[in-house]
Amino acid sequence: MAQESEKFVLEAEQLEELLRSGVKEKLGEGVSGKALLVRWGEGDAVLKLAHSGVSFTDFNPAAIVCSFVGRNTLGKVLENSKLSDKELVRLSLRLCVAVQEVHDKGYIHNDLMDVNVVVDEATGRVSIIDFGNACRPGQNAGYGASSNDNLAPEILGGGSSSTASDVFSVGFMLGQICDEMARPSSELRRLARKMQSAKPRQRPALSAAIKRLNSCH
Structure with a gap:
């Protein structure tokens, strides 16, 4: 993947x-x-x-x-972060690129959250882990009804998975990254909110998010 x-x-x-x-x-x-x-x-x-x-x-x-790509999850990076705002924007970009690579191989992750993203702080490499809930686009991830903030509403309760459902989860994590900035980026905040739109069609594609992050990188 x-x-x-x-x-x-x-x-x-x-x-x-x-x-x-x-x-x-x-x-x-x-x-x-x-x-x-x-x-x-x-x-x-x-x-x-x-x-x-x-x-x-x-x-x-x-x-x-x-x-095995290490134990330094995104959650740990943000909890103990000494990264500058510029480095956090770069981290956001690399996260989007890593998830895009999953989609390019024809899979939807369905469980994207800070503990399933590993960051190599020495190189800046971002790796996506734990594909236990992954499936092909259009398939059902098997979730029951719940209120999991990092998951798209359409897959909670049995809806089919899509790249847009992963985009919702990436937007949630971009919001977490933005919260750790000394001077939160208004551009990153707007992007995170747009990616968490209730309607899948209103969410930007990851390619568009990558382009926007490149512009403020």
């Missing part, structure tokens, strides 16, 4: 071998499954393993291996 994210879908025999000899530590656990840090070749990777009865792949058991 995006950048060096979800690269390998494991079949049962591969998964059994990895669980037997490759697990280093448990990184976390959620509703759909758990994430394990595993040895993969000469480096580390993240194994996303679905709970019993949950399927986010065409294989059984459901498992995905993705590159």
Whole structure:
């Protein structure tokens, strides 16, 4: 999927071998499954393993291996931020580019939030992680009715996913970034609000958001 994210879908025999000899530590656990840090070749990777009865792949058991890109989430960056306003605008741009790369590969993430974005502060690289709820455009992400502020209203309660539903979530995160600025950017704030429009058709495409962020970068 995006950048060096979800690269390998494991079949049962591969998964059994990895669980037997490759697990280093448990990184976390959620509703759909758990994430394990595993040895993969000469480096580390993240194994996303679905709970019993949950399927986010065409294989059984459901498992995905993705590159391990670190532990420094966007949430942690903003919580401990020493970035300048200019650097935060640059971070916003790189976030939009990273999500656009997911869409270019034909997927909707459906769970974009600050803990599912990893930032390498040394290089500025932004990586999208945790594709357990990802699907193709037009498919149902499987959400029930809830009031999750970072998710588009149309997918909460069973609507189909689209690039616009991910745009809503990106707008939510751009608002979080704007809140951490010493002098919040009015342009970034307007863009974040527009991306969170109630109607999907009123939200700008990520390509348009990238263009706007480039202009104030």
